[in-house]
Amino acid sequence: MAHGEMTVHGTAGPAREWIRSYAARRGRRSALTLERMERFLPERAIPEGPLDPVQAFGRSAPLVIEIGCGHGAAAIAYCRTHPDHDLLAVDVHTPGVARMLAAADEAGVPNLRVTMGDAVFLLRDRIAPGSVHAVHLFFPDPWPKERHAKRRFVSPFTLELIASRLEPGGAFLVATDQEHYFAHTLEALREHGGWDVVVGERPSWRPTAGFEAKGMRAGRAIHEIRAVRA
Numbered sequence: 001m002a003h004g005e006m007t008v009h010g011t012a013g014p015a016r017e018w019i020r021s022y023a024a025r026r027g028r029r030s031a032l033t034l035e036r037m038e039r040f041l042p043e044r045a046i047p048e049g050p051l052d053p054v055q056a057f058g059r060s061a062p063l064v065i066e067i068g069c070g071h072g073a074a075a076i077a078y079c080r081t082h083p084d085h086d087l088l089a090v091d092v093h094t095p096g097v098a099r100m101l102a103a104a105d106e107a108g109v110p111n112l113r114v115t116m117g118d119a120v121f122l123l124r125d126r127i128a129p130g131s132v133h134a135v136h137l138f139f140p141d142p143w144p145k146e147r148h149a150k151r152r153f154v155s156p157f158t159l160e161l162i163a164s165r166l167e168p169g170g171a172f173l174v175a176t177d178q179e180h181y182f183a184h185t186l187e188a189l190r191e192h193g194g195w196d197v198v199v200g201e202r203p204s205w206r207p208t209a210g211f212e213a214k215g216m217r218a219g220r221a222i223h224e225i226r227a228v229r230a
């Protein structure tokens, strides 16, 4: 078994092979990152264990999960424009999350919660089947080389996991500035089946900050996928 691979055996989700979809990062966290995490994370963190949305958000509302939120511009904008929804943002990258937490503090957004870690384990172990209104995946790490294709977050395994966590009619939104990732995602959705797929609809609430802006500056087209659980 190659480095970074392991087999996931779980009762709450599919038991399939998991491969890390993000690059391992080394190096120390800055004092600013640590200060922001210490100051802002406690009020946005969710209790350990399986997610109880009422306990985590203090109310019952449609739940959205954003995978790989980075510094959180999309998550914050969604929360601002959808005050009647709750959004749980997840990422493994501490400096990005720390930046999001500081921005969220300025923005208010009482409907935003944050958790650190791999989204696969969050979905598999902590999110009840059929309980999620939408899953967002914006500008995922591209892993363009064919020999790294297994690292792309979108895979038969994660599509099955996401499908199982979505409520009937729930949506999986993907945006990418990478042609190969667009084709890869469409193919994976087609192979998985069970999705009604619409392409080219840009969510009006999503700002272009972050990796979208980077892609646009480089002259790349932005591709949007909305896959609704059939």
Ligand SMILES: C[S@@+](CC[C@H](N)C(=O)[O-])C[C@H]1O[C@@H](n2cnc3c(N)ncnc32)[C@H](O)[C@@H]1O
Pocket: 021, 022, 067, 068, 069, 070, 071, 072, 090, 091, 092, 093, 096, 117, 118, 119, 120, 138, 139, 140, 141, 142, 153, 209, 210, 211, 212
């Ligand atoms: C290219 S960045 C995009 C960030 C942000 N969505 C944006 O559009 O600016 C991809 C992000 O996904 C995160 N990521 C990759 N795989 C992940 C996983 N399995 N679970 C949680 N976060 C992940 C990375 O740490 C990184 O912050």
